[in-house]
Amino acid sequence: MPSRTIAACLLALALASPERALAADPGPREIESVVSGKALYVQHCTTCHGIDGKALIDVIANATDLSDPTAYYSGTRPEQIFTSIRNGAGVAMPPWRSQLRDEEIQHLVSFILSLWPQGRE
Amino acid sequence: MSENDTARLQSRRDFLRTSAIGVGAAAAAGPSSLAFAADMGETEIPSIRLPEDLTTSLAEDPSPGKFEGRGQSGAEVFANLCKQEELAGLFCCPGNYTVINALAAAGIPAYGGRSEGSMCAMADGFSRATGEVTATSGTEGPGFTNMIMNIAAANAARTPLLVLASNMQIAGEDRERAIQTVYQQPTTEGIKKYGKRLIDPKRVHEYGAYAFRHLKSGVPGPVHLDFPAEVSRARFKDPGELTDFHDKSRYRTESRAHPIPADVARAVKLIQEAERPLIVAGQGVFQRRGWDALKRTAEKSDIAVATSGPSRGTFPDDHRLCTMTAPGCLMSADLVVFVGQYCMPSPGEYLFNPDIKAIRVHPVQEDLGRNWPLDLGIVSDEALFLEMLADELPRKKRGPWVTEIAAAKAAYQTQLDEVYGLGLKYSKDTGYLHPAVIARDTQHFLDHDADDRDAVVMGIGGWTSGLFGGRYARANRPANLIVPAYQYGAIGPDMAMMMGVCAAVQRGVGPQAGYEGAPTLCITSDAGMAYSLFELDTAIKYGLPTITIVYNNNAWGVWPHAARSARSMHMYLFQENLRYDQLAEGLGANGEYVRTPQEFNTALARSYRLARDEKVSSLINCQAIKEFTSGRAYPPGVSMNPEPGCGAVAH
Incomplete structure (x- = not known):
């Protein structure tokens, strides 16, 4: 799928989810952040959390279903998600601070928030 | 190491050396030469040693069944067919006695072990290392069901594994007569390529031919035959008593699908148009021994190569075009050519750009287009396709692509070195x-x-x-x-x-x-x-x-x-x-x-x-x-490895 198409889909998703951390009217920078986050996610996260974030592969240590914020163990606020990625979480989630810059982790947070269901409080 | 430890190790070595020599020459050395004896108080524990009958049995000449005289048993007819088909080995536990004895007597290398499941895994391993058909066998019921996990593993790996088991008398069907009754064929449903319970003694050769047609054609996979006593013990004094008693040159063919020249021309065009082409060489390239053609193709046009499958090394990991240790470059590939990729991933499971174009070469038409949408599907034997592609491709240098692969390899090696450094630190700390x-x-x-x-x-x-x-x-x-x-x-x-x-x-x-x-x-x-x-x-x-x-x-x-x-x-x-x-x-x-x-x-x-x-x-x-x-306590902990690449297990 071309990057432009991904961005359009994500924009549509974001607009339909006013309660999410993404702004109701995301600007180009936010959309760009989600797109960058997706690229990083594909490279670093899919083996545990799956391509759709639902962690249905269920292979590596009961990875969190990222599409369901009620299943999060270490907080759902963007700064909490950021900390979980940066410093690790639970038993199995490793800290990524040595491999990803803070800016990249922020992009990942943007993408993860875009996985939440529409209308979710 | 203490003196006692040293003495123990030396004593142990004496045994081990003698034990190892044993298979070849222990009969001559005799059990008295085995020096490993433990002393527990006043009771002398006998040494671990190889039985004399073992070496004697291994040294015996083959004695295949013949129609002359008493005639051949059904098991011997089948064993002779397996011998002609060059069955590479048999790994079994006792049970299915008539068949395993006939296979061993026919001269097929045979190994007997401790559990049918493990022996099935050994047969699978032998085949993964060689590409050859190997057999496993167990007794009806318990022995057969002990193999199930490893038959399934062989099926997933597309191993040409011949699964054999005895299976009660036809006369005992549905009566729970004696012991070990089980309906075998439904048990292997979904984990085999072909299976048959042999119920007509005179068709034993015919179904042996069925087995090898499936084992040696198309995409390989396990074949499961179960032998009731009436079949394995039937006797035949004349070939005319058997149906379809033909030579292998008549009951199957070595002919393979050649690619259509127009398809190869389209593949060449797509590869020429691509800036960063990548071949994923799957199990089919190994099975068809297409590694020389693969190397020639890759080097002629600077095409990157990743390998996949249960048997690795069809393209050397240390080759400049190999991406197995260069996961960082995979997202840059703009064309993938799957060759002999039997276990097909879906988009997203391989670390590729979603926009990547795809060619797939496969020996069986109905599998083309499954899971991964294609820009070009080609029905062909893997080795024949690679040979033709190597001939048709113009020479081309792709400097930026080669440079990117090299950089990705260096980056991955740096990662590995860092994790190794952490491992040394964790080992020292703990x-x-x-x-x-x-x-x-x-x-x-x-x-x-x-x-x-x-x-x-x-x-x-x-x-x-x-x-x-x-x-x-x-x-x-x-x-x-x-x-x-x-x-x-x-x-x-x-x-x-x-x-x-x-x-x-x-x-x-x-x-x-x-x-x-x-x-x-x-x-x-x-x-x-x-x-x-x-x-x-x-x-x-x-x-x-x-x-x-x-x-x-x-x-x-x-x-x-x-x-x-x-x-x-x-x-x-x-x-x-x-x-x-x-x-x-x-x-x-x-x-x-x-x-x-x-x-x-x-x-x-x-x-x-x-x-x-x-x-x-x-x-x-x-x-x-x-x-x-734990990734939290000892980062990086475990994680699945990116695919295709080193450590891949899924596809």
Whole structure:
């Protein structure tokens, strides 16, 4: 799928989810952040959390279903998600601070928030 | 090492050396020459030794069935067909007596072991190392059902495995007569390519032909035949009593699908238009022995290559165009050519750009387009396609692509070095061996200290050990590396599977020719090893020099699944500090216990020398702790490896 198409889909998703951390009217920078986050996610996260974030592969240590914020163990606020990625979480989630810059982790947070269901409080 | 330890080891070596020689010459040496005797008070414990009947039996000449005289049994008719088809080996436990005895008597190399499941894994391993058809057999009922996990593993790997089992009398059908009754064919539904319960004695040759047509055509897979007594014991004095009693040249063909020239022209055009083309060479390239054509194709047009499948090394990992250690460049590829990729991933499972164009070459038309949408599908034998492509492709240099691959390799190596450094630190801090150290030091030993790094076939299994080991293990010639967990993900066949590989190496079959005498090496876990440990007896019995490195972390590697669940952890744990090395010694092998990198390297060097020089198997018990699996406590912890690439197990 071309990057432009991904961005359009994500924009549509974001607009339909006013309660999410993404702004109701995301600007180009936010959309760009989600797109960058997706690229990083594909490279670093899919083996545990799956391509759709639902962690249905269920292979590596009961990875969190990222599409369901009620299943999060270490907080759902963007700064909490950021900390979980940066410093690790639970038993199995490793800290990524040595491999990803803070800016990249922020992009990942943007993408993860875009996985939440529409209308979710 | 204390004086007592030294004396014990020397005494043990005496036994092991004699034991190893035994298979070839123990009959002459006699049991009295075996020096390993333990002294427990006033009771003298008899030595572990090889039975004289073993060596006598192995030295006997083949005696295949003949129509003359008493005639051939149904089992002998089948065995002679298997011999003509060059069945490469039989791995079994007693049971299905008439058939296994006939196969052995016909001259097919046969191995008998301790459990049908493990022997099935050995047969699978032999085939993964050679590409040849191998057989496994067990008794009806319990023996057959013991094989199920490993038949399924062979099915996922597309191994041409001939599964044989006896199966009651036809006259006893539906009556639960005697013991061990089971309906076999429904049990293997979904984990075989073809299966048949033979119910008509005169069709035994006909169905043997069915079996080999399936085993040697198209995409391979397990074939399951079950033999009622009326079939295996029937007798035939004339070929006319058998239906379709033809030579193999008449009941199957070696003809293969050639690619249509127009399809090859389209493939050439797509490759020429691409800036960063990549071939994924799957199991079909190995099965069809297309590695020379693959190399010629890649080098002619600077096409990158990744390999996949249960038998690795069809393209050398150290080649400048190989991406197995360069996951960072995969997203840049703009065209992928899947050749012989039997187990097909879906988009997203491979680390490719979603916009990548795709060509797929496959011997069976109906599989083209499954899972992965194609820009071009080509029906062809894998080797024939690669040969034609190599001929048709114009020479082309792709400097930027080659440079990017090299940079990605360097970046990946830096990552591996960093994790190894962490592993050394964790090992020093805790006093226990981290899996990254085991994995890296094993490959380092092969690269720098083994006589020939390519001679030793390695297999990587277990959970934590497998995920770490796969990253560091390298394959530089066909079937140089076996992936026991490939696709099916079974934790358990590893150790036995590598013994089957070892049998293939000792016999120099297929791509193992020229490496006879070399040891094989298996990295596995305490959880996985438990399924096949007793086959050390089998390895020693047949003089198979195997080295097994056990990552002993006192638990199932998946224990983090229990970390957030009440009353669950106990289900994931073993007793701590179990001495698998002592169990190995009890089975007649050399046992090593290590906790530091230095001890590990010393033990590995010693085990290698014992295997190489004296054909003695070793088990190295690497004591670790389960917490090394935790990414939080000991980053990076475990994670699945990017695919396609080193450590891939899914596709």
